[in-house]
Amino acid sequence: MKRVAILGPSTFSEEATRHFLGENFTYVSYKLISEVFNATASGETDLSVIPIENTLEGSVHLHVDWLVHEVDLPIRAEWVFPIDMNLIGYPNPNTDVNPANPYLHIRKVLSHQVVPAQCNQFMKQYLRGAEFEQVSSTAEGVRIVSELQDPTVAAIGTAIASANYDVPMLQREIQDHKDNMTRFLLVGKEASELMPSEVMKTTILVTLPEDYPGALHQVLSAFAWRRINLSKIESKPTKKKLGIYYFYIDIVGTMDSILLPAAIQEIEAIGCQVRILGCYPSYPYIGS
Numbered sequence: 001m002k003r004v005a006i007l008g009p010s011t012f013s014e015e016a017t018r019h020f021l022g023e024n025f026t027y028v029s030y031k032l033i034s035e036v037f038n039a040t041a042s043g044e045t046d047l048s049v050i051p052i053e054n055t056l057e058g059s060v061h062l063h064v065d066w067l068v069h070e071v072d073l074p075i076r077a078e079w080v081f082p083i084d085m086n087l088i089g090y091p092n093p094n095t096d097v098n099p100a101n102p103y104l105h106i107r108k109v110l111s112h113q114v115v116p117a118q119c120n121q122f123m124k125q126y127l128r129g130a131e132f133e134q135v136s137s138t139a140e141g142v143r144i145v146s147e148l149q150d151p152t153v154a155a156i157g158t159a160i161a162s163a164n165y166d167v168p169m170l171q172r173e174i175q176d177h178k179d180n181m182t183r184f185l186l187v188g189k190e191a192s193e194l195m196p197s198e199v200m201k202t203t204i205l206v207t208l209p210e211d212y213p214g215a216l217h218q219v220l221s222a223f224a225w226r227r228i229n230l231s232k233i234e235s236k237p238t239k240k241k242l243g244i245y246y247f248y249i250d251i252v253g254t255m256d257s258i259l260l261p262a263a264i265q266e267i268e269a270i271g272c273q274v275r276i277l278g279c280y281p282s283y284p285y286i287g288s
């Protein structure tokens with residue numbers, strides 16, 4: 001059975017991965033996302049699951065940086081999964097609880113770095129005086145709360161973490177939007193037998209030649225006139241020199257077609273460097 005590294009246990013990554021990959025894999029939990037990447041880079045596991053982008057927050061920059069700069073692990077699949085954030089902690093122990101805000105006793109909230117942007121309205125309304133502390137995963141926050149047993153410290157995480165660490169669920173679904181989706185990537189050195197998908201994507205990194213006016217326009221037109229659909233384009237610093245960027249581009253289509261390799265050849269011909277991060281099936285979320 002293939003071994004899959006995930007940030008976990010009891011995290012959103014675990015929920016999303018079990019939903020899409022099911023029980024035909026062995027899941028190995030790691031506390032830090034760096035460990036999740038390194039497990040597959042070193043051969044300890046076959047595949048790693050990386051949360052890469054969220055509807056409200058956009059790209060998880062730290063994870064994109066790992067994928068691009070630290071490891072060489074092709075993307076093997078992607079899927080989107082709806083994330084319901086929950087406030088997990090102990091109720092207000094005082095008798096004079098304010099009915100308009102039962103969470104005034106909470107002074108600190110622990111969670112993963114991408115969470116506050118997804119629960120902005122709730123946090124502004126109910127947790128205004130609380131400090132946010134970033135921890136390695138949402139489940140790690142719930143674990144710490146369970147150890148502290150201090151009602152002034154709460155976490156935001158999964159319903160399963162609340163049950164597993166035996167910390168009460170204070171309020172369900174506190175995310176700003178009902179369809180709060182997260183995109184996950186499956187990365188690994190070897191291709192795995194996965195269910196087919198109607199949608200195939202290819203991710204490439206393009207570094208433009210320096211001092212070439214209109215280079216980005218030419219890159220985009222190489223795709224446009226072939227009617228190749230781009231589903232994402234983001235400029236990111238190369239980290240080598242201030243002001244020099246690469247473009248992270250998701251394309252709907254595969255390298256098996258004639259059009260996409262031709263478009264890539266065209267942009268290489270104008271002096272762009274192109275790195276292909278993967279060509280993979282993309283799975284939409286279909287309710288469970």
Ligand SMILES: O=C(O)C(=O)Cc1ccccc1
Pocket residue numbers: 007010011012013014051083112114115136137138139182
């Ligand atoms: O910490 C977790 O639960 C994760 O899996 C990372 C994460 C956090 C918030 C949204 C999606 C993934």
